Amino acid sequence: MDLQDIVDALFTFDNYAQLLPLVRNSLIAGAVLGLLGGLIGIFVMMRDLAFAVHGIAELSFAGAAFALLVGANVVAGSLVGSVLAALVLGFMGIRARDRNSIIGVVMPFGLGLGILFLALYEGRAANKFGLLTGQIVSVDDVQLNLLVGCAVVVMLALAAIWRPLTFASADPDLAEARGVPVRGLSILFMVLLGVSVALSIQVVGALLVLALLITPAAAALRVSSAPGVVVLLSVVFACTSVVGGILLALGGRIPISPYVTTISFAIYLVCRMVGSRRSVRRSRPAEPAVAAVTSLR
């Protein structure tokens, strides 16, 4: 395979006009998931849940692989796996330390189960690979309705709890004193996160969910702290990555996820460069040495 073959595999735009209608459903699904990922990613960042997203994704993969094996609905299997994982983390991993060790224990088990189920599955190999790395033209009308329906429910729930969840994520002690149900919100958010992960897996695959749920929000946080701007940028970045990734993948022969992850990584790099100037501008001199003396316990 010489360089020309690689370029052809990556970018081929012959018959593009004929191909486009075939991925209409995927594009709609991608845009909706971009919107969802951009929104939920902000709270994932605030609550320091990046590793949890990865852990949930592996359990979700196991659920989807099991569904594939027994001939059930893959999206439903994926949902069951990730919501179960999210609930376990929500109830057991209150503190970040505990949570990380639980994820570290549960994640490889989930991945192992998923691989077992896939090994037992005797159907099309593309189905297997798609769960891990994403698929592009497989979204039919039924799946699309399921995806969009679930995404809308999650976004409505997120809107309803937006303010108290922001409060509880930024400052849990004070939020609790103010009567915000911090623990209940934490568990509810884990469920919403679980559903979001399961939905995202359908497009970008279990291994690359972070590109949709973390990278856009992380990029937005590098360049702004105004909540409205962060929300807008995060959503725009996520939608650009997914929809742009699908459009580019259409011409080539490779899965969608390398395109999605590359676009979102490029956006992150640009935001980091822009953001580094911002933090230099705001940095201030260290507090006087007396602070260290008075803080001795």
Add this chain to the structure above:
Amino acid sequence: MTSTVPRPSSSPRGTDVRPAISLRDAALSFGGRTLWEGLDLDILPGEFFAVLGPNGSGKTSFLKVLLGLQPLDAGTATIDGGPVTRGSRALGYIPQQKSFPPETPLRARDLVGLGVDGHRWGLRLRDRGYRGHVDRLLRDVGADSYADAPVGLLSGGEQQRLRAAQALATDPAVLLCDEPLLSLDLNHQQAVSSLINRQCHERNSAVVFVTHEINPVIDYVDRVLYLADGKFRVGSPAEVMTSEVLSELYGSPVEVLHSNGRIVVVGLPDATTHHHESA
């Protein structure tokens, strides 16, 4: 009852004012150990009430009871005449300084805004005076110059001023402060404590101020609750901060020195948990 210390009158002034905080025969234990019991206390509006004592003496638990986060083992507690309820609008709370991560997606004004309506469900669809209210609070604590700066990039002292603005958002009848000056430099200690004092003596809020260190607020304090070793003593700083009283509370000789308007405590049994002598 384990409190062997005779208690002075529980209310400092006349009894015609309804107390902002009232405890009757209150007791609290932790892990089988009694932190305090038989506590009768009335804190009046406009009173600056300091809670002192070594680590583990139940200072923070005392605040948690008033916040409604910790039930009493015996006795009753009322706030502003009503039972203690979590999230009451009559309560403001300033916790210990805790730094926000640099990438927190909030500006100073958004953090203060959480104190105004952060507990409400749904999105903020209409302004309803929200912006003006937040601007007023920021001005009150002298934070208007960094109102639009990201909270994660502010110094500990600046963040703590915002915490004060958050707590004052409801113009609370009772302001509860848990070591609010810890890890602040002297300038910010003075700024934050004078803010709290203003809310107390000008706006007539009752302030409960939990601290290791009475000196930064010594000019403001009306009364002290000193907790140690399951015992306690309530009174004016002059009554409580004496060698006799503290020696009795700790059950070992403790010397209290007054120097230049400051109080220096020497010979505490567990010196590492205490630092009246610093600063």
